[in-house]
Amino acid sequence: MSEIALRSAREIFFGPGVRTQLGKHAAPMGKHALIACGRTALQASGALDELRGSLEAAGVGVSVFAEVEAEPSLATVERGRVALRESGCDLVVAAGGGSALDVGKAIAGLANDPDPVTLASVAGGVGLPCIALPTTSGTGAEVTPNSVLTDTQTGEKASIRGHALLPEIALVDPELTLSCPADQTTWSGLDALTQAIEASVSTGANPVSAPMAEEAGRRIAGSLRHAVQDGSNLQAREDMALGSLLAGLALASARLGLVHGLAHPLGSLYHLPHGRVCGALLPWVIDFNLSHAEAKYAYLARGMDLGRDEDDLVNWIDDLADDLDAEIDFAEAGLKREDFDRIIPPTLASGSTKHNPRPVDEADLRELLGRLIG
Ligand SMILES: [Fe+2]
Known part of the structure; x- marks a missing residue:
């Protein structure tokens, strides 16, 4: 058996209402917390006031950095680090969707790094503690050692990685996802589903990760449609939140x-x-991977209660994309052959691509991208 590495938040608490424990967990870790969140959603749902109240009741001061945008930039992390220093915070609370978690984790993990943040930064030092509270069921970023950031100067988007990006505590409260709108529930849920499936069949899959990825896939498959159709369905929200957490761990x-x-x-x-x-x-x-992973996809189809073989998995995904109106016409989105040389090098360099069950080369990518635009 090859080497197995396990990474997660130091402690994970899951369940309706665990957000109310924020102050209790934060108090031993710091005196003043910076809450990193998006510009509006956390305030609009009332969750920001609730989290602030929990911290203050436990004697922890609060500053708010509500500047995280979708697909966040390096510059946002830099502004967050400045806000952290100027307010004298010694703890970060990252609350929101995957973007807010990624930025909060990077502010905390790189808090003591004297250099500017770049896509080549490695969060390998000692940062500040971070408590992560996801409000969407998607990235699993509450338990992963990476932050996905964009360099707006070059347009490049990549993961920075390092153990200092792992939160001290993940508080995964499905009630925080009840106010997530249908479109974000769809997109974040499709991310969680993809992560469960890719982690299941990756070359890094192992006896510890595989059961978590399979259970993640089963929970997401059984609940994603329900969570999109009725955002107030707490059972579906719980299954989605647990599914995305398990996919993140996997x-x-x-x-x-x-x-x-x-x-x-x-x-x-x-x-x-x-x-x-x-x-x-x-x-x-x-479809590209089938020649190398047919049996793994078939096993996953059975584990996710979708049928007997890989065709059942593929048909189910096609139906889901249809139901959720989630297909993309890549040509209409702007993809053209002249762009392939901007897409292929970062794809080949990506750690994700390197763990794909079928090895990938430049010719494969040219053909696959060509198929996307017919
Ligand atoms: Fe993802």
């Missing part, structure tokens, strides 16, 4: 695959939401 050990290798350059070039790109690419990449 990918932190097993890594991902070609969908994620392609999703970053395609997403940043054509300004497409990450989960939407993942969901749209998934059937194409499964």
Whole structure:
């Protein structure tokens, strides 16, 4: 058996209401917390006031950095680091969707790094503690050692990695996802689904990660439609939140695959939401991988209660994309042959691509991208 590496937040608490424990967990870690969040959603749902109240009741001071945008930039992390220093915070609370978690983790993990943040930064030192509270069921970033950021100077989007990006505590409260709108529920759910499937079949899959990835896939398959159709369905929200958490734990050990290798350059070039790109690419990449992973996909189809073989998995994904109106016409989105040379090098360099079950070379990518635009 090859080496197995396991990574996660130091402690994980899951369940309706665990957000109310924020102050209790934060108080031993710091005196003043910087809450990193998006510009509006956390305030509009009332969650920001609730989290602030929990911290203050436990004697922890609060500053708020509500500047995280979708597909966040390096510059946002830099502004967050300045806000951290100027307010004298010694703890970060990252609350929101995957973007807010990625930025909060990077602010905390690189808090003591004297250099500017770049896509080549490695969070290998000692940062500040971070508590992560996801409000979408998608990236699993509450338990992963990476932050996906964009360099707006070059348009390049990539993961920075390092153990200092692992939160001290993940508080995964499905009630925080009840206010997530249907489109974000769809895109983040497709990301979680893709992560569960890619972690299941990756070359890094192992006896610890595989059961988590399979259970993630089963929970997401059974609940994604329900969560989109009725956002107030707490059972569906719980299954989605647990599914995305399990997928995050699985990918932190097993890594991902070609969908994620392609999703970053395609997403940043054509300004497409990450989960939407993942969901749209998934059937194409499964088809590409079948010659090397047919039995793994068939096993996964049975584990996810979708049928007997790989065709059942692919048909289910096609039906899901149809129901959720999640397909992308890549030509209409802007993909053209002249762009292939901007997409192929970062895809080949991606750690996700390197863990794809079928080895990938430049000719493969040219053919696959050509098929995407017919
Ligand atoms: Fe993802």
